[in-house]
Amino acid sequence: MNIKNKKKINYKYPKILLTGGTGQLGNELKKNLQSLGEVWSPNSKQFNLAEPETLREKIKYYQPDLIINSAAYTAVDQAELNSKLVSCINVVSTKVLAEEAFCLQIPLIHYSTDYVFDGSQKTPYTESDKPNPINVYGKTKLDGEHEIQKNHNQYLILRTSWLFGLYGKNFYTTMLQLFKEKKTVNVVNDQVGSPTSIEFLAKATLEILSQLKKNEEENRWGVYHLAGEEQMTWFDFAKKIYKQEKNSNNFIIEKILPISHKKYLTEATRPNFSVLNCDLIQKNFEYIYKKFSKTDI
Ligand SMILES: NC(=O)c1ccc[n+]([C@@H]2O[C@H](COP(=O)([O-])OP(=O)(O)OC[C@H]3O[C@@H](n4cnc5c(N)ncnc54)[C@H](OP(=O)(O)O)[C@@H]3O)[C@@H](O)[C@H]2O)c1
Known part of the structure; x- marks a missing residue:
């Protein structure tokens, strides 16, 4: 690590530790964060979350002014078969990131998921609705939230949902591929959520960081929902992707067909409804949605 002593006084957060920089969101964050400070974004070998105790000395050595944790075990189905690793x-x-951020008295920004909810509700979930995860991924993400809440006082847990973008493996890129390879694609039409643009989420995170006060006056720490504004099924989402991309791609797809999730067997059970109510973040951090208005596909 040759990143020590690179503090620049004019930056709001002179040294930022960003985990998960090779991931979809982390990659987008990396592009945007330079305006706030010097970013150290180690890869998963240099900073391996599967070996939690090794992280402490690296954080102590780097002495960040802000930690953003966009890394996670995110393979929802594989998680069912690897619960020990996922939990680690x-x-x-x-927990280690929260404890170290507490020792340094620096903010921790962490991302969580709509999958902390069981999907039994019919109206968008607020931050005060009771989580009840129904798969290993959701359960570990909720336990991670609790560790932050127990061990730190300056944190933002941003629960988001159905991330999409043109980078990495997500529903959007999977559909693009399938539309090029298949004449018929079956898509689940009885699970409802809110697709969230990765570009929007990264920009919104930056806006929130720039609005945060750098002193004890800041009292907006906590859990927030931050997702796209539209709700739809995976099937609706697939049709929108088709409409958006058909003129710039060589699709051979002829039919996109709606199916029940019961016909699409997966290791993990997913909530049937996981739309997040994002009123609180809009109230506490002004202009996020207005500023980056085109959050929907
Ligand atoms: N994707 C979604 O639809 C969605 C929905 C709701 C919430 N979220 C949350 O949003 C955040 C970002 O998700 P994403 O979709 O951008 O994730 P992603 O593309 O799957 O990327 C995950 C990142 O975590 C890193 N990582 C995995 N195991 C690691 C380890 N042992 N040590 C260090 N780093 C490790 C990966 O590094 P390698 O590349 O080296 O493996 C990668 O950089 C996560 O907290 C996720 O739970 C995502």
Whole structure:
């Protein structure tokens, strides 16, 4: 690590530790964060969340002014078969990050998920609705939230949902590929959520960081929902992707067909409804949605 002593006085957060920089969101954050400070974004070998205790000395050595944790074990179905590893990455390491951020008295920004809810509700979930995860991924993400709440006082836990973008493996890029390879694609039409643009989420995070006060007057720490504004099923989402991309791609797809999730078997059970109510973040951090208005596909 040759990153010590690179503090620049004019930056709001002179040294930022960003985990998960190779991931979809982390990659987008990396592009945007330079305006706030010097970013150290180690890869998963240099900073391995599967070995939580090794992280402490690296954080102590780097002495960040801000930690953003966009890394996680995110493979929802595989998580069912690897619960020990998932728990290590999503819970134990999150606890270590929270404890170290507390020692340094620096903010921790952490991302969580709509999958902390069971989907039994019919109206968008607020931050005060009771979580009840129904798969290993959701359970570990909720346990990770609890570790932060127990061990730190300056944190933002941003629960988001259905991330999409043109980078990495997500529903959007999967559909693009399938539309090029298949004449018929079946898509689940009885699970409802809110697609969230990765570009929007990264920019909104930056806006929130720039609005945060750098003193004890700041009292907006806590859990927030931050997701796209529209709600839809995966099937609706697939049709929108088709409409948006058909003129610039060589699709061979002829039919996109709606199916029940019961016909699409996966290791993990997913909530049937996981739309997040994002009123609180809009109230506490002004202009986020107005500023980056085109959050929907
Ligand atoms: N994707 C979604 O639809 C969605 C929905 C709701 C919430 N979220 C949350 O949003 C955040 C970002 O998600 P994403 O989709 O951008 O994730 P992603 O693309 O799957 O990227 C995950 C990142 O975590 C890193 N990582 C995994 N295991 C690691 C380890 N042992 N040590 C260090 N780093 C490790 C990966 O590094 P490698 O590349 O080296 O493996 C990668 O950089 C996560 O907290 C996720 O839970 C995502």
